[in-house]
Amino acid sequence: MDSESVEPIVRPVNRGWVAVFVIGPFLAVIAGAIMTVKNGASWVPLMVAAVYYSLTVWGIGLGFHRLFTHRAFRANRVIEFGLAFLGSMSAQGSVLRWCAVHRRHHQYSDHDGDPHSPHTEGEGVKGLLKGMWHSHMGWLFRENPPALDKAVADLAKDKMVMWVDRMFPAITLFSLFSPALVGWLLTGTWEGTLATWIWAGPIRIFLFHHVTWSVNSVCHLWGARPFKTKDQSRNHPIVALLSFGEGWHNNHHAFPNSARCGMAWWEIDISYMLLWTWEKLGLAWDLHLPEAALAERRRN
Numbered sequence: 001m002d003s004e005s006v007e008p009i010v011r012p013v014n015r016g017w018v019a020v021f022v023i024g025p026f027l028a029v030i031a032g033a034i035m036t037v038k039n040g041a042s043w044v045p046l047m048v049a050a051v052y053y054s055l056t057v058w059g060i061g062l063g064f065h066r067l068f069t070h071r072a073f074r075a076n077r078v079i080e081f082g083l084a085f086l087g088s089m090s091a092q093g094s095v096l097r098w099c100a101v102h103r104r105h106h107q108y109s110d111h112d113g114d115p116h117s118p119h120t121e122g123e124g125v126k127g128l129l130k131g132m133w134h135s136h137m138g139w140l141f142r143e144n145p146p147a148l149d150k151a152v153a154d155l156a157k158d159k160m161v162m163w164v165d166r167m168f169p170a171i172t173l174f175s176l177f178s179p180a181l182v183g184w185l186l187t188g189t190w191e192g193t194l195a196t197w198i199w200a201g202p203i204r205i206f207l208f209h210h211v212t213w214s215v216n217s218v219c220h221l222w223g224a225r226p227f228k229t230k231d232q233s234r235n236h237p238i239v240a241l242l243s244f245g246e247g248w249h250n251n252h253h254a255f256p257n258s259a260r261c262g263m264a265w266w267e268i269d270i271s272y273m274l275l276w277t278w279e280k281l282g283l284a285w286d287l288h289l290p291e292a293a294l295a296e297r298r299r300n
C-alpha cells in the first residue's frame with residue numbers, strides 16, 4: 001500500500017501564533033497610547049498607518065473577499081497579485097484559509113457548520129455573550145472546519161494564489177516590520193522610526209483585525225436588514241465605513257457575488273469606488289451587479 005501522506009492545501013490552525021497576533025497588537029495599542037501621552041502625536045506615523053490600513057483593507061475586501069472568495073469581478077493579473085499580497089499583509093490568515101472559512105460561512109450562515117456565527121452558541125443571555133465572543137475572536141482558536149480543502153479546490157489550481165499562500169509567513173513579517181524602514185526614511189530619527197513602526201505595524205493590524213471581526217460579530221447582531229436572507233446578517237454603517245464597504249453585510253448575504261456591497265446611493269462603499277475606477281481604466285471587468293428587479297423582489 002502506498003502510504004504517502006498528502007499535504008493539506010489549507011493550513012491548520014496554529015493557536016500559539018493566533019495568540020501572539022491577538023495579544024501582541026493589543027499590547028502595542030497600550031504602548032502607543034503611553035507614547036502619545038508622553039511625546040504627543042505627529043503626522044508621519046499616522047499618515048503611514050493610514051496608507052498601510054487602506055492598502056490592507058482593499059487587499060481583504062476587494063481581494064480575499066470579493067475577488068477570490070466570491071469571484072465578483074475579474075481583473076488584470078498584476079491587480080490580482082497585488083490584492084492577494086496586500087490581503088496577506090493584514091495578518092488574518094493565508095489567502096486559501098481565509099477564503100475557505102468565508103465560503104463555509106456563506107454555506108451555513110448562522111446555522112450549525114458556520115465557523116463564526118454569534119447565533120450557534122446557545123440560548124438566552126449566556127448564549128448571546130458566548131456567541132459575541134465566539135463570532136468576534138473565539139473562533140480563531142478552534143480547529144479548521146472539516147474538509148476545507150474542497151472549499152478552495154478552484155483557487156488551489158492558481159499557481160500565483162498558491163505562491164502567495166505559501167509566502168504568508170514572510171509577507172506577515174514584511175507587513176509587521178517594513179513600517180520601521182518607512183519611518184526611518186521619512187523622519188531620520190529613532191523616535192520617528194519607533195512611532196511609525198508601532199502605528200503602521202501592530203496598531204494598524206489591531207485596528208483592522210477588530211474591524212474584520214466586527215463584520216462577523218456586529219454585522220450578524222445589530223443593524224438594518226433591508227433584504228430577506230436565511231441568516232441574521234445586518235448592515236452596520238460604522239463597520240461599513242471602517243471596512244470600506246464590507247459592513248453592508250445584509251446586502252452582501254442577499255447578493256454574495258455582487259461586486260458592490262453598498263446598494264443605496266448613501267451606502268458608501270469605498271472599495272467599490274476603487275473597483276469602478278479600475279473598470280473605467282480597463283484594469284477590471286465582468287463586475288457582477290444584481291439586477292434591479294431581483295433586488296426589489298428580495299426587499300424586506
Ligand SMILES: [Zn+2]
Nearest residue numbers: 105233249253
Ligand atoms: Zn456574514
Ligand SMILES: [Zn+2]
Nearest residue numbers: 102106252256
Ligand atoms: Zn462574503
